[in-house]
Amino acid sequence: SQELEQSPQSLIVQEGKNLTINCTSSKTLYGLYWYKQKYGEGLIFLMMLQKGGEEKSHEKITAKLDEKKQQSSLHITASQPSHAGIYLCGAALSGYALNFGKGTSLLVTP
Amino acid sequence: NAGVTQTPKFQVLKTGQSMTLQCAQDMNHEYMSWYRQDPGMGLRLIHYSVGAGITDQGEVPNGYNVSRSTTEDFPLRLLSAAPSQTSVYFCASSSQGDTEAFFGQGTRLTVV
Numbered sequence: 001s002q003e004l005e006q007s008p009q010s011l012i013v014q015e016g017k018n019l020t021i022n023c024t025s026s027k028t029l030y031g032l033y034w035y036k037q038k039y040g041e042g043l044i045f046l047m048m049l050q051k052g053g054e055e056k057s058h059e060k061i062t063a064k065l066d067e068k069k070q071q072s073s074l075h076i077t078a079s080q081p082s083h084a085g086i087y088l089c090g091a092a093l094s095g096y097a098l099n100f101g102k103g104t105s106l107l108v109t110p
Numbered sequence: 111n112a113g114v115t116q117t118p119k120f121q122v123l124k125t126g127q128s129m130t131l132q133c134a135q136d137m138n139h140e141y142m143s144w145y146r147q148d149p150g151m152g153l154r155l156i157h158y159s160v161g162a163g164i165t166d167q168g169e170v171p172n173g174y175n176v177s178r179s180t181t182e183d184f185p186l187r188l189l190s191a192a193p194s195q196t197s198v199y200f201c202a203s204s205s206q207g208d209t210e211a212f213f214g215q216g217t218r219l220t221v222v
Contacts, residue, residue: 006152009150030208031208031209033210033211035213041215041216042200042213042214042215042216043200043213045210045211045212048210088152088153090153090211092207092208092209094207095207095208096141096143096158096160096166096207097141097143097155097158097168097202097204097207097211098143098202098204098211099155100145100152100153100154101152102150102151102152103152103153
């Protein structure tokens, strides 16, 4: 069962626009991971959030974990074609392996 | 820095054939896991291991077997391939069950 809900499922944005991807859990998240997957390739680790209210940034990507630690958002500022891919949130809901959401497919158009 | 290595990268099987997907990591990680990725389904956990000699089932284990005889290797076996097992398979490893997972490049399997 998918215990992490991601939205939207897919996103098409024009280059230069901002966008946000959300990840929601019914359980408290003790570690929330964001990964990016280029089409046809493996997963690349982006960021990890642990504390309620935590926010991390890398280049033009910012991830936040809400105070209740049940929702995270990934925000991309001034999107570029290199941002295209599938974004997945993962969390250690079981303690032995990460569970993942269904992913958000991002396409950036010129 | 090899990280997690999966072989083969691509494979086509006929229904009923068996095969083993290989996964090896050189980071001395105790935790290893296998996922399958299908369109619109995200990553679903097949089997996982918390150390050599210890394995357990994940979310979608039917049709797959695993073993963990060494810390480095975690092969996934398909005993009798079915078209429903057509998917992209990813192996991952981590130092703990709730820490960052490192992924292999994936194996794209087609069962005809």
